[in-house]
Ligand SMILES: *[C@@H]1O[C@H](CO)[C@@H](O)[C@H](O)[C@H]1NC(C)=O
């Protein structure tokens with residue numbers, strides 16, 4: 001009980017101070033994983049993981065004057081902010097040719113632009129214009145003049161909602177089409193993770209603005225009462241188990257050893273001599289670093305080398321397990337952990353030390369997502385079962401909401417998304433009310449626990465890939481891609497082509 005209070009307090013303190021290091025050991029961790037990724041820290045020695053961006057990614061940066069509040073006529077609603085969007089019109093076939101829009105998620109839009117190779121590769125084929133829209137309150141699209149002002153208090157942060165964000169996308173698209181004098185150009189919306197949720201919701205709410213949505217790894221069912229709150233971490237545990245039972249067990253048992261070592265001077269000294277911590281960081285950070293490495297390597301367990309959040313080898317879960325099962329540094333638990341951390345934090349071999357705090361939020365995700373994850377986007381990713389690869393943590397919904405209330409100063413609205421966008425009885429509801437949505441999910445991705453995994457109708461289809469990870473379909477193709485991945489992309493391409501043909505036929509437009 002005592003410990004729970006300390007854990008909760010440190011969690012709140014961490015939320016307030018944006019700190020990402022647990023103060024009381026391995027079990028006191030923040031669990032506000034954003035769908036995409038909620039790195040406690042993204043630590044790399046490289047300051048520019050963008051080195052892996054293909055030369056194909058070239059765009060023009062534009063700003064649209066966006067309205068602060070779409071749903072209110074009170075004077076403050078008429079305030080505006082510059083909303084950034086990135087455009088590549090090189091392949092556009094003109095007036096009736098398609099516009100492919102990416103629904104920006106919780107971070108700098110360039111990150112998603114650079115990692116959504118699928119759209120870049122489709123553009124020439126469909127003679128499409130590419131438009132990547134940044135989500136309000138992230139990157140450069142921040143109201144009230146600065147990030148600091150935007151998050152000063154609830155009067156300013158309060159305009160950060162999903163409903164506003166989807167309305168931003170709709171108004172921006174309409175304005176863009178008007179400016180292009182292309183009122184009939186069909187728009188297809190794409191998104192991955194939280195962006196995938198927004199893409200699906202945009203098709204449901206604004207079917208007259210977008211003709212279809214590619215919603216990749218979109219956990220639209222990850223809300224209270226819809227999803228099993230333990231399923232997220234069950235999937236992560238199973239990912240590790242599927243590589244090696246020993247690896248899973250070493251990790252599972254390491255938390256107690258870490259906690260024990262952290263509780264006394266001799267133990268801390270032992271950790272300090274095993275792990276090369278950065279200046280300004282301490283061995284207390286190790287549990288969080290390990291937690292992050294486990295969660296994000298499972299999420300981004302891509303079949304090829306990647307540099308999405310940090311440079312990683314192909315199949316990083318397999319590589320972490322290889323490091324644990326055949327350690328180079330020594331056979332004790334900490335040496336094995338050190339080698340496993342090396343896979344996640346030191347793939348390039350350039351990391352001089354562990355826990356570099358200078359790069360803790362390179363993509364500007366934390367302020368916004370901490371707020372969203374505690375107001376509306378209360379996703380079911382908090383419970384950890386006994387026997388998991390991570391330390392057990394009973395799911396406590398009341399406790400979660402209490403913590404959120406204290407951190408944002410607002411009453412959380414955990415049921416609002418289900419009211420605004422639906423989710424319960426989704427198959428019957430969408431079968432009658434919606435069309436043209438692709439839901440892709442990879443079952444190795446913990447977020448598939450909140451995904452749509454079954455076809456809903458002929459035009460609302462679930463592409464489910466047992467070996468797939470977090471929005472892997474949206475990534476640039478590679479010659480090393482496995483066949484299943486090539487087939488997923490081919491299927492998606494065929495479906496998009498079908499939506500476009502259908503649209504041109506309906507509108508009697510010669511394409
Ligand atoms: C659009 O992308 C293509 C290659 O992907 C590039 O050749 C072209 O210069 C880009 N256009 C703009 C306006 O950036």
Ligand SMILES: *[C@@H]1O[C@H](CO)[C@@H](O)[C@H](O)[C@H]1NC(C)=O
Pocket residue numbers: 062063064065172173175176179
């Ligand atoms: C369309 O043009 C108007 C007038 O120049 C401008 O205010 C608006 O931002 C433009 N729309 C977009 C999406 O850029």
Ligand SMILES: *[C@@H]1O[C@H](CO)[C@@H](O)[C@H](O)[C@H]1NC(C)=O
Pocket residue numbers: 049050053057108110111114
């Ligand atoms: C995205 O790619 C562009 C062009 O290669 C690069 O300038 C930019 O730094 C990259 N940004 C991110 C966040 O990856």
Ligand SMILES: *[C@@H]1O[C@H](CO)[C@@H](O)[C@H](O)[C@H]1NC(C)=O
Pocket residue numbers: 152153154155156
């Ligand atoms: C937020 O800050 C502004 C500017 O300092 C102030 O006018 C407003 O009353 C504050 N709102 C709340 C809810 O504290």
Ligand SMILES: *[C@@H]1O[C@H](CO)[C@@H](O)[C@H](O)[C@H]1NC(C)=O
Pocket residue numbers: 269272273276277
């Ligand atoms: C940890 O180890 C480093 C050398 O790797 C040493 O410089 C530092 O003083 C040690 N810190 C503690 C608290 O023992």
Ligand SMILES: *[C@@H]1O[C@H](CO)[C@@H](O)[C@H](O)[C@H]1NC(C)=O
Pocket residue numbers: 276342346348349350351352353354
């Ligand atoms: C990262 O890898 C390189 C090359 O193997 C090694 O020299 C270095 O010590 C590693 N960094 C850390 C923090 O372990």
Ligand SMILES: *[C@@H]1O[C@H](CO)[C@@H](O)[C@H](O)[C@H]1NC(C)=O
Pocket residue numbers: 384385386392393394395
């Ligand atoms: C794990 O097991 C203990 C003892 O049986 C129990 O008290 C605890 O609630 C369990 N934790 C979870 C997350 O199920």
Ligand SMILES: *[C@@H]1O[C@H](CO)[C@@H](O)[C@H](O)[C@H]1NC(C)=O
Pocket residue numbers: 396398399400402403
């Ligand atoms: C859930 O958390 C609250 C704190 O908000 C606490 O009072 C309650 O005892 C916890 N419930 C369980 C079952 O641990």
